[in-house]
Amino acid sequence: MNSFTLTHFPHTWFRKRITPLEDAHLPVTSKALQYGLGFFGGVRGYVGESSSAIHLFRLKDHVARFLQSARILGVSVGYTPEELQDIFVQLTRKNAPTVDTYYRPYAFADSTDISPHYLGNAEYTFALYMLPLGDYISTTEGNAVCVSSWHRVRDNAIPARGKLSGAYTNSALAKQEAVANGFTDAILLTEDGHVAEGTAMNLCMVRAGTLITPPVQDDVLEGITRDTVLTLARDCGIPTVERSIDRTELYVADELFFCGTGAQVAWISHVDRRRIGAGVMGPATKHIREMFFEVVRGKQKKYAHWLTTVQI
Numbered sequence: 001m002n003s004f005t006l007t008h009f010p011h012t013w014f015r016k017r018i019t020p021l022e023d024a025h026l027p028v029t030s031k032a033l034q035y036g037l038g039f040f041g042g043v044r045g046y047v048g049e050s051s052s053a054i055h056l057f058r059l060k061d062h063v064a065r066f067l068q069s070a071r072i073l074g075v076s077v078g079y080t081p082e083e084l085q086d087i088f089v090q091l092t093r094k095n096a097p098t099v100d101t102y103y104r105p106y107a108f109a110d111s112t113d114i115s116p117h118y119l120g121n122a123e124y125t126f127a128l129y130m131l132p133l134g135d136y137i138s139t140t141e142g143n144a145v146c147v148s149s150w151h152r153v154r155d156n157a158i159p160a161r162g163k164l165s166g167a168y169t170n171s172a173l174a175k176q177e178a179v180a181n182g183f184t185d186a187i188l189l190t191e192d193g194h195v196a197e198g199t200a201m202n203l204c205m206v207r208a209g210t211l212i213t214p215p216v217q218d219d220v221l222e223g224i225t226r227d228t229v230l231t232l233a234r235d236c237g238i239p240t241v242e243r244s245i246d247r248t249e250l251y252v253a254d255e256l257f258f259c260g261t262g263a264q265v266a267w268i269s270h271v272d273r274r275r276i277g278a279g280v281m282g283p284a285t286k287h288i289r290e291m292f293f294e295v296v297r298g299k300q301k302k303y304a305h306w307l308t309t310v311q312i
């Protein structure tokens, strides 16, 4: 089941104020569009016990990661981390969502000259919009995925460490190929043949009771859900290791799952048509998945510091 929807909330943050989404336009001459000169984030807001409040998950960390992309590009967005967090809260109050919501912060080169470069210390324009979002890929049924014929972009080409707009052509090529071949998603390898991540999510493997995920040096996004999963695993006594993973280790893994803001915790049943483990959601995945959904909905007080709760 996939409850993906593209109906956006009507208000957006654009050019320093709340404005109707329908008025938030870029000209066709924009070099953000033509060269992918922008960067973005993705944050989820979960409805808790009562629909009069929404919990934004790890907002402070998402904002910090968003600004990390700016540092990689050598640009600024003209707001402090605190101001950006406040814009999320303001827009939430304005749109008043009563369902699980995805937030897309975006900063882009607001210029129409034809050179792809942007002068140092330039300010990118910040925008934020919101849409209702359920599962992006299934979190209940097993996902059958493939190893992509496309490699993950490497750090010295388009750094995967940043959420840089242009780099998502790499994700699009891999996803397109995977879906055309009947898979849900793809796992991309680094140029030296190690496992990197999915098209828009990190990957975790369980072997002999240990949770293993590729290190941040293997051309992956420094995922906030990845960090959440590692923390939850350690806290419940599952040993964790960050190390490179070979392609064929995927085939002999006991459990595999994707994790990301979009993907949440989504288990993988098959890779390249080989069944993973017993072909059911494995015990470690099940445990982490259950904890994850309790944490994001505010049911685990220990992790309440990860939530920014906005009363609607």
Ligand SMILES: Cc1ncc(COP(=O)(O)O)c(C=O)c1O
Pocket: 042, 197, 198, 199, 200, 201, 202, 220, 221, 222, 223, 224, 225, 226, 259, 260, 261, 262
């Ligand atoms: C390429 C890529 N890897 C990993 C992730 C997961 O990161 P996070 O958990 O911070 O959302 C995402 C999506 O956000 C992504 O686009």
